[in-house]
Amino acid sequence: xxxxxxxxxxxxxxxxxxxxxxxxxxxxxxxxxxxxxxxxxxxxxxxxxxxxxxxxxxxxxxxxxxxxxxxxxxxxxxxxxxxxxxxxxxxxxxxxxxxxxxxxxxxxxxxxxxxxxxxxxxxxxxxxxxxxxxxxxxxxxxxxxxxxxxxxxxxxxxxxxxxxxxxxxxxxxxxxxxxxxxxxxxxxxxxxxxxxxxxxxxxxxxxxxxxxxxxxxxxxxxxxxxxxxxxxxxxxxxxxxxxxxxxxxxxxxxxxxxxxxxxxxxxxxxxxxxxxxxxxxxxxxxxxxxxxxxxxxxxxxxxxxxxxxxxxxxxxxxxxxxxxxxxxxx
Amino acid sequence: xxxxxxxxxxxxxxxxxxxxxxxxxxxxxxxxxxxxxxxxxxxxxxxxxxxxxxxxxxxxxxxxxxxxxxxxxxxxxxxxxxxxxxxxxxxxxxxxxxxxxxxxxxxxxxxxxxxxxxxxxxxxxxxxxxxxxxxxxxxxxxxxxxxxxxxxxxxxxxxxxxxxxxxxxxxxxxxxxxxxxxxxxxxxxxxxxxxxxxxxxxxxxxxxxxxxxxxxxxxxxxxxxxxxxxxxxxxxxxxxxxxxxxxxxxxxxxxxxxxxxxxxxxxxxxxxxxxxxxxxxxxxxxxxxxxxxxxxxxxxxxxxxxxxxxxxxxxxxxxxxxxxxxxxxxxxxxxxxxxxxxxxxxxxxxxxxxxxxxxxxxxxxxxxxxxxxxxxxxxxxxxxxxxxxxxxxxxxxxxxxxxxxxxxxxxxxxxxxxxxxxxxxxxxxxxxxxxxxxxxxxxxxxxxxxxxxxxxxxxxxxxxxxxxxxxxxxxxxxxxxxxxxxxxxxxxxxxxxxxxxxxxxxxxxxxxxxxxxxxxxxxxxxxxxxxxxxxxxxxxxxxxxxxxxxxxxxxxxxxxxxxxxxxx
Numbered sequence: 001x002x003x004x005x006x007x008x009x010x011x012x013x014x015x016x017x018x019x020x021x022x023x024x025x026x027x028x029x030x031x032x033x034x035x036x037x038x039x040x041x042x043x044x045x046x047x048x049x050x051x052x053x054x055x056x057x058x059x060x061x062x063x064x065x066x067x068x069x070x071x072x073x074x075x076x077x078x079x080x081x082x083x084x085x086x087x088x089x090x091x092x093x094x095x096x097x098x099x100x101x102x103x104x105x106x107x108x109x110x111x112x113x114x115x116x117x118x119x120x121x122x123x124x125x126x127x128x129x130x131x132x133x134x135x136x137x138x139x140x141x142x143x144x145x146x147x148x149x150x151x152x153x154x155x156x157x158x159x160x161x162x163x164x165x166x167x168x169x170x171x172x173x174x175x176x177x178x179x180x181x182x183x184x185x186x187x188x189x190x191x192x193x194x195x196x197x198x199x200x201x202x203x204x205x206x207x208x209x210x211x212x213x214x215x216x217x218x219x220x221x222x223x224x225x226x227x228x229x230x231x232x233x234x235x236x237x238x239x240x241x242x243x244x245x246x247x248x249x250x251x252x253x254x255x256x257x258x259x260x261x262x263x264x265x266x267x268x269x270x271x272x273x274x275x276x277x278x279x280x281x282x283x284x285x286x287x288x289x290x291x292x293x294x295x296x297x298x299x300x301x302x303x304x305x306x307x308x309x310x311x312x313x314x315x316x317x318x319x320x321x322x323x324x325x326x327x328x329x330x
Numbered sequence: 331x332x333x334x335x336x337x338x339x340x341x342x343x344x345x346x347x348x349x350x351x352x353x354x355x356x357x358x359x360x361x362x363x364x365x366x367x368x369x370x371x372x373x374x375x376x377x378x379x380x381x382x383x384x385x386x387x388x389x390x391x392x393x394x395x396x397x398x399x400x401x402x403x404x405x406x407x408x409x410x411x412x413x414x415x416x417x418x419x420x421x422x423x424x425x426x427x428x429x430x431x432x433x434x435x436x437x438x439x440x441x442x443x444x445x446x447x448x449x450x451x452x453x454x455x456x457x458x459x460x461x462x463x464x465x466x467x468x469x470x471x472x473x474x475x476x477x478x479x480x481x482x483x484x485x486x487x488x489x490x491x492x493x494x495x496x497x498x499x500x501x502x503x504x505x506x507x508x509x510x511x512x513x514x515x516x517x518x519x520x521x522x523x524x525x526x527x528x529x530x531x532x533x534x535x536x537x538x539x540x541x542x543x544x545x546x547x548x549x550x551x552x553x554x555x556x557x558x559x560x561x562x563x564x565x566x567x568x569x570x571x572x573x574x575x576x577x578x579x580x581x582x583x584x585x586x587x588x589x590x591x592x593x594x595x596x597x598x599x600x601x602x603x604x605x606x607x608x609x610x611x612x613x614x615x616x617x618x619x620x621x622x623x624x625x626x627x628x629x630x631x632x633x634x635x636x637x638x639x640x641x642x643x644x645x646x647x648x649x650x651x652x653x654x655x656x657x658x659x660x661x662x663x664x665x666x667x668x669x670x671x672x673x674x675x676x677x678x679x680x681x682x683x684x685x686x687x688x689x690x691x692x693x694x695x696x697x698x699x700x701x702x703x704x705x706x707x708x709x710x711x712x713x714x715x716x717x718x719x720x721x722x723x724x725x726x727x728x729x730x731x732x733x734x735x736x737x738x739x740x741x742x743x744x745x746x747x748x749x750x751x752x753x754x755x756x757x758x759x760x761x762x763x764x765x766x767x768x769x770x771x772x773x774x775x776x777x778x779x780x781x782x783x784x785x786x787x788x789x790x791x792x793x794x795x796x797x798x799x800x801x802x803x804x805x806x807x808x809x810x811x812x813x814x815x816x817x818x819x820x821x822x823x824x825x826x827x828x829x830x831x832x833x834x835x836x837x838x839x840x841x842x843x844x845x846x847x848x849x850x851x852x853x854x855x856x857x858x859x860x861x862x863x864x865x866x867x868x869x870x871x872x873x874x875x876x877x878x879x880x881x882x883x884x885x886x887x888x889x890x891x892x893x894x895x896x897x898x
Contacts (some may be wrong), residue, residue, distance in 0.1 A: 039393075110343050161583070168586065175373065176367050
């Protein structure tokens with residue numbers, strides 16, 4: 001068990017190092033000078049321009065040679081600093097991300113977990129039940145094939161634009177000052193619902209289809225036929241099939257985390273929802289290296305952590321892995 | 331074990347849902363706010379100006395300060411009214427040249443800062459003095475002309491110049507670069523290197539509102555009870571709060587305006603002309619003009635050739651470009667007529683009195699493909715591919731670029747549109763590596779000086795970093811004329827008109843830039859909660875309707891806000 005985790009942790013650490021290096025390097029490959037872009041909007045006289053350009057370059061530490069910037073980046077990172085944001089100047093990147101990250105977590109965690117649980121349950125129920133199969137299956141195919149942004153626009157148009165049931169934009173009402181009050185909580189929830197529903201529905205379709213197909217496969221396996229011929233009740237057979245079918249689904253969950261994060265990005269943009277995904281767009285359009293770096297660092301850590309959690313859960317639900325690690329035989 | 335997993339999942343879900351409430355709601359307690367909500371009928375909601383969260387209230391951080399910093403908090407000495415082309419005394423009651431190198435400013439005597447201190451000559455002297463002591467302030471170029479700033483009593487300031495600098499000084503006083511006055515008792519504690527860039531989170535101003543609340547979505551101001559203009563000019567804001575919302579995507583903005591969640595939108599919303607009046611009047615939307623061009627003009631869009639490169643260096647080629655493009659087509663197809671084609675001089679409508687009609691009649695250009703072909707032949711153009719750069723995501727300009735490329739191809743120019751990201755396009759223009767680009771000038775100014783300064787600025791550097799002379803025209807004669815404007819007294823109108831006529835003539839003959847159309851001062855209002863918005867109709871409100879920097883507090887948008895009435 002210890003060796004297993006040591007090996008896993010080493011892999012995670014290497015992945016982290018490479019990903020962070022790429023994360024630092026890629027924004028710097030973007031053509032153009034972010035400070036020149038910032039100052040071009042100011043309409044300055046040449047003398048003030050030169051003075052401002054050099055003061056900003058110094059403030060953002062962009063004048064140093066690249067290797068120096070890279071080392072400074074790691075040094076600052078180890079001290080918990082991600083630099084100053086150009087987009088929200090002069091706020092530090094950590095503050096900007098801190099304000100956005102809660103919104104994204106509130107969307108992503110429930111959407112991922114609930115769609116996974118509900119999708120698996122519904123898929124399992126639908127398998128080999130003709131009426132359900134004929135209704136749930138096409139519906140699920142439709143959902144999972146829908147691009148996030150398209151479903152988001154559709155929901156925004158129907159439920160916010162036409163029916164006025166939900167607000168169309170933002171993380172909370174523009175008429176409220178954030179305070180711990182019922183009005184504010186209610187407003188948070190109302191603004192949260194549509195982006196959540198978008199992510200939930202697309203995810204739900206995928207998991208339902210996956211589970212339905214796996215259950216059919218498992219019900220055809222020898223152990224299932226053997227159980228049936230022993231006269232085991234149908235429910236019991238299905239229970240065993242479900243336990244076996246959820247293992248590949250769990251692997252699928254780990255693999256699809258990246259796509260889910262990508263889906264959150266476009267969904268947040270459609271609803272103007274002030275989370276990490278929306279921030280990505282802002283950071284790219286203002287060529288804010290530091291903010292972009294910070295966001296991707298956060299996504300990297302998040303996806304690695306989630307993968308780790310899935311690894312642990314896999315141990316819990318698959319006795320074969322657990323016993324194998326403890327030196328037992330299969 | 332199964333139960334534990336279920337409990338863990340439930341705990342994670344509950345925690346993730348509660349997180350924003352505590353993180354954001356808890357943070358609110360530490361902000362400026364004393365209010366918890368902005369009642370709809372007491373609040374004006376605006377949008378279309380901010381592209382990043384409000385984090386800065388330093389009026390010298392041009393381009394970075396939050397919407398409202400100049401206008402609602404800090405105020406200049408004079409306002410400029412572009413629709414009437416006149417100045418409005420604001421913190422000053424008058425200002426005049428007493429000699430070619432001496433300017434006298436008389437101040438109001440009942441203005442107070444929001445911390446209760448009186449506004450006096452010391453504040454004005456401090457603000458002007460920064461030009462000499464701090465090289466990062468936007469008006470630092472004035473420093474070389476200013477010899478001395480004297481306070482005469484508490485409410486009069488005399489500025490002595492070492493050499494005449496009429497236009498530079500006028501730019502400091504009024505127009506979209508007018509400098510707001512700063513409280514010397516607060517700002518003198520800030521180091522000279524930081525004055526232009528520190529965030530100023532606790533602003534102390536003379537304006538009609540106070541900073542109330544700021545978060546990633548919006549900035550909110552509360553109406554002050556002691557604004558000097560209420561007593562002096564009888565102006566009073568009828569709303570208690572103004573909330574400016576950070577921009578979302580176009581579809582979100584349009585939805586918000588239609589639903590009445592935003593009262594004033596300064597976004598470019600394609601197709602807005604179809605939603606104003608007529609069968610769409612149930613939306614309650616209004617624009618400045620009830621029909622085309624719907625919007626006031628904000629700045630001139632140019633087709634900018636890179637004159638340092640062949641074939642753009644050939645004057646006949648540049649003239650061929652001018653005759654080949656049909657701006658009427660762009661106005662109608664791309665903009666549904668919410669913009670209008672530019673005058674051949676490119677000067678905005680507020681400067682019409684400076685346009686020499688004789689010069690335009692003689693040397694002006696208009697759409698004429700046959701003439702373009704003839705000029706193209708005379709230029710000896712051999713068919714090299716010419717690219718036209720437009721920043722990616724500027725959808726209206728991208729569509730306009732396609733129309734222009736079509737027009738250019740029709741006369742035999744092998745043109746192609748490219749859409750690099752904004753910063754790449756800025757780099758290409760500053761380094762001079764582009765062929766053609768769409769570009770616009772700085773916006774309304776009280777005289778054409780800024781327009782020509784922008785075109786003819788010399789010397790040309792390797793990197794044209796300031797947004798001046800990006801087309802790299804090397805015309806010392808015109809540049810000398812521009813400089814001569816700066817030393818000609820504003821009272822010598824005949825001499826000024828003659829210089830302007832010469833500049834217009836030379837510009838039309840050499841075509842350093844090709845004026846195409848006037849970008850609009852995009853403004854659409856929803857009249858559900860607030861009425862009497864700026865309009866060309868006979869009403870009391872003919873002021874500028876945009877919250878953009880340079881307009882709200884330096885042009886007359888603040889007067890427009892003061893004229894709003896509650897809808898009954």
